[in-house]
Amino acid sequence: NAGVTQTPKFQVLKTGQSMTLQCAQDMNHEYMSWYRQDPGMGLRLIHYSVGAGITDQGEVPNGYNVSRSTTEDFPLRLLSAAPSQTSVYFCASSTYGQGGYGYTFGSGTRLTVV
């Protein structure tokens, strides 16, 4: 089992550029989510999805879009990158929203916006 796969692992963007962070899971988990992690701020929820075709905003959704066309994939799009979006991004999945058996996290994408 690959678990949760995130690509790319590292990315440098220029201000104003757009890009998509990929997240795929092979565990047939209904629930998927995106977090960003900044020093001293813990993990903050960006967007989440409880199933294909359903998405919702988390704590810090501005500047990000998501879609969930399949159970397996949950890409995160940065529309116009800003230096404030420099962060480590984690995708996580679980059997349902409260993480009944714990969230499985991907290895992260380290994004720098210059």
Added chain:
Amino acid sequence: GQQVMQIPQYQHVQEGEDFTTYCNSSTTLSNIQWYKQRPGGHPVFLIQLVKSGEVKKQKRLTFQFGEAKKNSSLHITATQTTDVGTYFCAAGSGNTPLVFGKGTRLSVIA
């Protein structure tokens, strides 16, 4: 929205000393989970507590859920260098996504 406060933010211990991190919520929780993140790594699920007053052990780690289901603690006995990392609690309430605390970063001095 719901918040969970986690203390301390940092803890430096000598190898062999004990370590405890605390997680507090102002509201009653459905469950609480604990995660460990090694430096440069990603969070890894450790355990979930659901019942009031629940205590669970994993080798040198002891997890407790308060009687009122508003607080929790993680205690590590006789820390080792392999315990280094950041420990997060994550609170579940109703059908909303988990809310993570800011974590406690543990350093172990050999």
